[in-house]
Amino acid sequence: MPEQLKPPVLAEMSWTEARDLLRLRPVGFLPVGAIEAHGPHLPLNTDIIIAEAMATRAAALLHGAGVPTAILPSVSYSVSYVGACFPGTTPVDAETLSDYLFHILVRSAAQGYRLICVCNAHLEPAHVDAVAAAASSAGKESPVPIVFPDKRSEHWSRRLGDEFQRGSRHAGWYETSIVLAARPEVVRRQWLEELPPNWVDLPAALRGGARDFIEAGADLGYFGDPASATAEDGERLITTLGELFRDHVLDMLARER
Numbered sequence: 433m434p435e436q437l438k439p440p441v442l443a444e445m446s447w448t449e450a451r452d453l454l455r456l457r458p459v460g461f462l463p464v465g466a467i468e469a470h471g472p473h474l475p476l477n478t479d480i481i482i483a484e485a486m487a488t489r490a491a492a493l494l495h496g497a498g499v500p501t502a503i504l505p506s507v508s509y510s511v512s513y514v515g516a517c518f519p520g521t522t523p524v525d526a527e528t529l530s531d532y533l534f535h536i537l538v539r540s541a542a543q544g545y546r547l548i549c550v551c552n553a554h555l556e557p558a559h560v561d562a563v564a565a566a567a568s569s570a571g572k573e574s575p576v577p578i579v580f581p582d583k584r585s586e587h588w589s590r591r592l593g594d595e596f597q598r599g600s601r602h603a604g605w606y607e608t609s610i611v612l613a614a615r616p617e618v619v620r621r622q623w624l625e626e627l628p629p630n631w632v633d634l635p636a637a638l639r640g641g642a643r644d645f646i647e648a649g650a651d652l653g654y655f656g657d658p659a660s661a662t663a664e665d666g667e668r669l670i671t672t673l674g675e676l677f678r679d680h681v682l683d684m685l686a687r688e689r
Contacts, residue, residue, distance in 0.1 A: 439491035439501040454544035458500035459681055461487035462536070464563060466510045466554040469518035469645070471603035471654030473623035474611055476520045480506050482607060483553035485614040489674025490551065494681060504540060504548075507533060511559035517644040518653050526562040533563060537570035537578055547688075549681050550580040555601070557638060560584075577688060581680040583673065591672050593665075595656045599633030602645075604656015606669065613666030629657040 439461075440453055465480030475481075484506055491501035510529050515521040533550075541548055550567050552560065560582070567580035583589065589597050595605045612619055634655050637648035645653050 439488060439495045439503055441503045443505040453500070453502055456500040457544060457546040458502045459491070459494060459685075460502050460504050460540060460545040460548040461491050461677070462504040462540070462548060462550050463487045463506040464510065464533070464550060464552040464554065465506060465508055466512040466515075466556070466559065467508055467520070467522040468512040468515040468554070469521050469653040470607065471623070471627065471652055471658060473620045473627065473654075473658060474603050474608060475618050477508065478603065478607060478611055479553040480508050481615050481618070482610050483551050485610060485670050486553065486673035486677060487549075487551035489670050490549070490677035490681070493674050493678040499685075500546075502545075507536065510554055511556055511562055512554065513558070514556055514638065514642075514644045514648070515653065517646045526558050529559070530562040530566040530569075533566035534570050534573075537566065538573050541570070541574035541576050541578065545576055547577045547579065547681060547684060548574075549677055550578070551677055552580070555584065555635075557635065577684050579680050579684050581676055583676055588672075588676050592669060598631070599635045600629075600631050600656035602634055602650070602656070603654035604630070604658050605661045605665070606656065608658040608661035609663070609666035610669050611666065612661055612663040613670055616663060624659050624661070627652070627654065627658050629659075630655050631657075 463483035465483040467476050470478040487503055495501045509524050511526045512521055512523040516523055552563050564580055567578050571578040593606055632649040632655050634648055642648035
């Protein structure tokens with residue numbers, strides 16, 4: 433990404449720099465992920481990497497069009513119980529996450545943002561419900577709009593590939609491609625060619641009663657086809673996700689006008 437299009441990162445600013453940025457009434461992007469097993473080939477912070485990549489791309493698309501933006505510090509720990517059968521996965525209670533996120537959103541909104549967009553990459557159903565509840569409640573308390581686009585919606589899921597649509601989207605082609613594009617150095621490439629496809633519909637397995645990844649049919653903690661992932665596919669996916677969040681923001685800003 434060209435240096436001039438890289439959006440400001442709040443956590444890297446001094447308070448005086450943050451003050452000057454907030455005077456511009458930027459759109460704030462809040463990445464939300466998880467600390468969770470993603471197969472033997474991806475790190476525990478995979479969802480955070482993805483959330484930050486799509487938030488940064490969305491912000492850059494708006495920034496390049498003259499809309500001030502900022503990337504807020506990521507929310508890392510979240511509702512990740514289905515991955516807790518693997519070491520390192522660190523879940524928090526849904527109610528705790530929702531309350532924590534509510535306060536982050538309300539207190540951030542009060543600082544001068546024009547709008548805040550929640551960029552969530554972790555798709556465990558209970559987690560998504562907790563984030564949605566926090567965004568909805570915070571939006572009612574906030575002086576500015578808070579949006580939470582859901583990339584699982586049919587309009588967007590069909591643009592994210594067949595694997596994503598069929599539910600085999602945890603640490604497979606979709607997520608591995610994005611990490612290869614965003615942070616290639618963290619991918620354990622020696623594993624990729626050894627991982628056969630695992631075509632299990634994870635959301636359907638969870639609805640059917642599976643309590644974790646292993647019960648759903650993932651002894652190594654991945655679904656889909658990670659061996660087919662490429663950085664080129666990941667770059668296209670990041671752009672598509674960036675467009676999703678950009679479009680939601682622009683739609684809300686148009687409604688506000």
